[in-house]
Amino acid sequence: MQAALAGFGLGLSLILAIGAQNAFVLRQGLGRAHVFAVCLTCALSDAVLIAAGVAGFGALTQAVPGLEWGMRLFGAGFLFWYGARSLAAAWRGGEVLRAGTGAPSLRAALLTCIALTWLNPHVYLDTVVLLGAVAAQYEDRLGFALGAMAASFVFFFALGYGARLLSPLLARPGAWRVLDGAIGGMMWLIAVSLLVG
Template sequence: MVAVLAGFSLGFSLILAIGAQNAFVLRQGLRREHVFPIVLTCALSDALLIAAGVAGFGALARAVPWLEPVMRYGGAAFLFVYGGRAFLAAWRGGETMEAGQAAGSLRAALLTCLALTWLNPHVYLDTVVLLGAVSAQYDDRLGFALGAMTASFVFFFSLGYGARLLAPLFARPVAWRLLDLLVGAVMWGIAAKLALGG
């Protein structure tokens, strides 16, 4: 259960940062267009990448013992920078979410979603590299992976279907600042835990 909760927490905190994919899902949710296929595509894509990272990294870490600490400290450094960027965004402020133009057809929406997911290098860093590296610290790697996958499903379905409720909130820059502060704090907390070997 510890591994499941750790996987869920880390997976959720990594996916929480607003990027192109999340903004697209939010816009689709605000417009109520193709929400189910979009959120399912995002969540299943994450699940495949997480599985690849946990399975592949676990085997690789056993074959090359020095790789796990290198990846752990590299992951801590990555999270420290990621958190710093979130704090910088919170300090600068001025962000708002507008519904914008969403794709009209399901095919166009799915192609956009797949491109934002599979062509984004940060997705690989988060799922395959970082989650894979952290999973090596747990005997229950399957539980860790299931926790991270569950976080993706919970996040994307909540974002897609909860977008209408968030529309008035994210029209205000202060909401983005608070979100960025939260993301930065979580990232730095995880970075410190990784760096200290906890």
């Protein structure tokens, strides 16, 4: 249970960052266009990548001594950078969400969603490398993976279907500053826990 909760927490914190994929899901939700299909595509893609990271990284760490510690250092460094980027965005401010004009076809929406997911190099760092490295610390790697996968499903469906409720809030730059600041702080806390854990 502890591994599943850790996986859920880390998976959720990594996915919270407002990037191109999440902004696309928000816009689809705001326009009520193909929300279920887009959310399912994002969540299933994450599940495949998380499974690959947890399964592959676990086997690799047993075969290569010292790899786990090296990946922890890499993961902590990446999280410090990622957190600094979010904190800088919070400091600058000025982000707002605007709903796009016109809804794409289902095919276009899914192709865009797949491209934003699978062509993003950060998704591999987050799901395959970082989650794989952290999962290696737990005996219950399956529980960790399932927790991280559950976080993706919860997040994407909440984001897609909750977008209409969030639109007045996300239209204000101050809300994005708070969100980016919280994400940055969370990333730094996770980075520290990787180094001392």
